[in-house]
Amino acid sequence: MAKEVQADFVELGVLGKAFTTAGTGLRTGLKDMREEGLIPANAFGNTPGAEGFNESYSDVLEKAGQAMEDLADTVERDSDNVYRVAFAYQKTDLDNKAKIDANTEKEKLDRLREEVGSVPYPSKPTIV
Numbered sequence: 001m002a003k004e005v006q007a008d009f010v011e012l013g014v015l016g017k018a019f020t021t022a023g024t025g026l027r028t029g030l031k032d033m034r035e036e037g038l039i040p041a042n043a044f045g046n047t048p049g050a051e052g053f054n055e056s057y058s059d060v061l062e063k064a065g066q067a068m069e070d071l072a073d074t075v076e077r078d079s080d081n082v083y084r085v086a087f088a089y090q091k092t093d094l095d096n097k098a099k100i101d102a103n104t105e106k107e108k109l110d111r112l113r114e115e116v117g118s119v120p121y122p123s124k125p126t127i128v
Contacts, residue, residue, distance in 0.1 A: 009093065012086035019079030026072040030065060037061055 044050035
């Protein structure tokens with residue numbers, strides 16, 4: 001028999017928001033890095049290795065930017081998945097509540113029938 005899995009959909013929603021906030025922070029950091037992290041080519045000087053150093057720096061900056069984009073994409077995707085799970089748990093809870101409420105009403109009617117006997121239901125409501 002499988003074990004029952006329980007989760008608090010409110011807490012999952014809070015977690016989803018934290019992922020969303022993290023993804024936004026990563027994108028903001030990436031934007032700032034791209035704006036402020038650029039070093040002009042002449043800052044490397046005019047020595048024979050300056051051009052190669054500038055190219056290497058540019059390559060590293062580009063690869064770091066791509067890695068940050070990939071991470072932000074993953075975090076945002078995870079956020080969406082956590083929200084989906086939260087809403088699925090909420091829907092399941094509401095569906096189960098409706099079933100319990102319906103069963104409770106049926107049990108009350110069954111008890112009434114046992115106590116009183118057959119309770120006729122008019123086909124058309126009678127207005128008095």
